[in-house]
Amino acid sequence: MSSGPTLEKRHMGMTAANRLSNTVIYIILIVMSIVWLAPFVFIVMQSFRVESTWMTGYVMPQKWGFDNYIALGKTDFWHWYTNTFIIALFTAALQTVIVLCMSYTLSRFRFKMRRPLMKFMLILGLFPGMLTMIILYRVLKDLGMTQDNAVPGLILVYIASSGMGYYVSKGFFDTVPKALDEAARVDGATRAQVLWKIILPMAKPIVIYTVLTAFMGPWGDFVFARYISMNSTEGMNVAVGLQSWLTLDQINSRYTMFCAGGVIVAIPVTILFMCLQRYYVEGVTGGAVKG
């Protein structure tokens, strides 16, 4: 590159017009950061409010205290929390296995039914997921996995069809050069050994991404958790439980506890996410778009 355009570039970076647009951009970005973070700051503040438990029009508590957090212990909250944590744990483990099996196979093997299978799953995905809710409830009920026992039922529902969510992982595996597989097979490895010994160790980013998204999913699921647990409060997850606190009859005594509960749910998940943020970003920008 000649020095002409480079000098020009640096010179252009100093023009008043550029500085003005930069300033405007900074202002916009700072306002955005405030707007985006504001609700979370509010919810934390309101969770420390002691003087009243109903919804108010102001944010700053007049009296600060941990009352709401302590009060959580007297409700079903921790039960919901453990429920959701168990569900998330099992889902993270099992769903990852299933998704990786599916995406690796579709990426690496060329068998006769491959294209029809992918098209078929695409069409299946166009159906609203909720449609299956009714009959799955009946089936799970016969197996005893609903209402109070909703936890195993929900785990089953989440992982059973998770194979359909293979797009991002497959995108990743597609970028791994097939030459790697070939070299190993020439040396006499079976395909199973290729997957286990060679591909998986280098697939760390996508495995972490899959585990992360599989773990975070159950914390926020509302529809299925609500339907499978039906009328039982034992089997609810945090989303359904906390939402039930905001209904008209409960909100006045539960609003601040909702805030406290929300904070408790959000913190571990957020910390986990921020630690593994790199992998999530890689997964989104790499695989999601090519899918």
Next chain:
Amino acid sequence: MPRWQKPFYRLGQALASIPGGFARFFAGIGKGIAKFFKGVGENIADIGRTFVKGDAVTKGSFLVMGLANMCRGQILRGLMFLLMEVVFIFYMITTGGYWLSMLPSLGLVGPQEEYDLILDTYVTTYHDNSFKILLYGVLTIFFILAFIVTWRMNVKQAKISQEMVESHRRLKSSGDDLRSLVDEGFYKTLLALPLTGILIFTVMPIVFMTLVAFTNYDGTHDGYFNNLFHWVGLDNFNQIITWGNGSTVYSAAFGEVLTWTLIWAFFATFTNYFLGIFVAMMINKKGIRFKKGFRTILVMTIAIPQFISLLYVSKMFAKNGIVNGFLMDMGWITTALPFWEEATWARITIILVNIWIGIPYLMLVATGILMNIPADLYESARIDGANAWKQFSKITLPYMLFITGPYLLTQFTGNMSNFNVIYLLTTGNPINAAASGAAGSVGYTDLLVTWLFKITTGAESKYYMASVVGILIFIVVAIITLIVYNFLPSIKNEEDFQ
């Protein structure tokens, strides 16, 4: 052609290609069906040939599945075929036949009130179970189809193994078969569990629910305890699309909800898309510092479980919520703003809140792509004298649209079924009194999916209606997907030229 006419010309071209696309699609279906029947015919011919040319063992396999495999040394395969045959025949004789026979009627004898002499009162006895009949009947049909396919495989293998023996070639032994499961056949091992899960938990329910749409299964006809339910053919679909008198309620509700669903999906997708790109470009700009900081702040909002954000924000904008409280304290308003109480306010607020939720994701996606655009494209454009807007519209935008085309489509269809955002923010309110009634309470912000949920969990649990709505959602989504896929190739070609 003057420059301002170009967009209209291109739009006209795109629209004109839609009918062609549909024609090609239906022609494709026609060709697919033709191919299918041709395949069936060829298979039948092949079966006939196999029988004629087959030796005793091959002919025997027609009746005793797996015979040819076992006689020729492929014990494992033979046993598996035989097992399938035994299980199938046993099943059909004991229970399968019953379910199939009851399928047309879905049950003949419902709950009966019988006079019990001992208790001296009327006691309800239960008999047929429509739900089980439908469920197991469909499963039986699937089983029969699976059996036919397996039988065909059996015949084919009998023929192939006979040919290989006659030409003195070595057949795959059971050991070979087992070994291949971790090698060339490894995909079978890997796919077994995921596909079974999908078959049982997605395919079967969808088939079942599609059939329910043609029955009258609801809370008062649950098939066993209350009443049996029966086939009603296309009645339910008639109910929802006729503009008659008594049935206007469903069709009106459907029309309104569908319109809002499409409008919502459009705005939700494209506002997030363009604003996300805009934000990504701003942060990515050369003179801006703290790039990572700004991105991290926005990404943090993705980490927090969505239901918390949505529920809390929904309360923020309530009549006595924080936003109104703040505005009133500042003296800017005297009465609370009806963010959720009025239809249009609610719709706009939802779209705005969705922007708050969605921009971080789109910013991530956009950033990743922006970084991949070769910088010299911009360099040469700048040297040619293009200003910032021209650079955006000629380089950035086409590039992004090209790469994220499929992604946009999935975002659009996903937003059409975005239950959480709508339900947690407004539960579909404010109520649309005119459209409610027989259809249950329908709101101005209800999507098709939230309406489906309400029908299912409502007082009357009209499952058949829920199924109908579900099928209609599928049809709408499928049509849109087809139309957009018709667009995409044309966009792709343009970029290659440019």
